[in-house]
Amino acid sequence: MNEVDELRRAMRAAERADRNGPDLAVIMREGRRVRRRRRVAGTGAVAVAVAAVVIGVGGTVARSRAPEPPLPAPVATAPVVAPTATADPAPTELRPRPVGAVVGSGIRYGADERVFYVVPVDVPELPGVTIGLAAGRRSPAGELTTDYLVNDVAGSDRRPGFHQIGYDPQARVPSAVPVPTFGYFVGPAARIVGTVDGRHVEARLARWSEDPRLVIFWFDPGVLAPGEPLDGIVARDARGRRL
């Protein structure tokens, strides 16, 4: 028996009886919710519902409809799109309302620049999560367009360590405005380094103007192609110690 056969045999030998079986009632109930969300998103109305996240926009907290409970492992991304005339009751004001300074990345899409900014969010049942991080574009006139928003879906948004990371799998499809992988880390990070296929890629960093513990980071598209998944990520302090 060669080593690969040995590996196969061991993986099968490690199987155990599925003691309880799948909870079909829960699975089907959650599956129906996912279907409903897809239909809502498909209307072109407001896609924020996909993440069980309600975004505070235009100075109001947008709880205009009952929030849906999160999936077992929700992906907290909420691409903000312009509302259409169809609708689903939804927030009518979608202008981003950044908290603190908008961080420029130097990444250009024609005249627009990729920028990152913190926005207020309201996540049902999660009082510790009040902010999210948006990747948007800033026009020469200073107008902001949000492409991607990430926020925590558990605990506190100021917990030390990495928080939700924005990774746009749609960017694998050629796009005029691919979103670089981005996120934030809470702590004294001086370097943030990702790993992909055994290669180290260094993120660019900026501290949030309102709370310097919060380090916004992103990977330039030339270093890490948007949509390419990382295998890992670490933060190091000024002395090179892993945080």
Add this chain to the structure above:
Amino acid sequence: MARGDAEFVEFATAASARLVHAAFLMTGNHHQAEDAAQTALVRTYASWSRVRNGDAYGYARSVLVNHLVDAWRRPIREYPTEDLPEPHGGDVADEVATRRWLLAILGTLTARERAVVVLRHYFDLPEAQVARELDVSVGTVKSTGSRALEKLRSAGLTAPEPQGTRR
């Protein structure tokens, strides 16, 4: 129950155990594995009308592994205890030893390497199918699989000799 739902129930009942075990091989944690398998089945059910006449198992498997490969960037859900392996016949000591050894060597791999190893050698999928399910090139599957096997060799890819009746 609608016909489609009845078909899904049959599918989920049949597929669940292998999905959970695949997730366990990728995470080393039974709780996370069960969560991941449930997520895969939820999404499969949500798309059931589209996938029921195609490769539903492949769809569920693809959701599962990609969910786990991407899981590092989500907040880690911590569990207070790790349950002990539950025997289901066979030699308990052998099973426990095999499982520990397996998790130890798989633990040397990255999430993506584990995904390739599990899809190639647990599900026995050809490289082209693995590439489709992970949405990467065949070349990436080959190089990742090769690197993973090299790491597994370094970690001791020769199973412990069983004390009981396994051979």
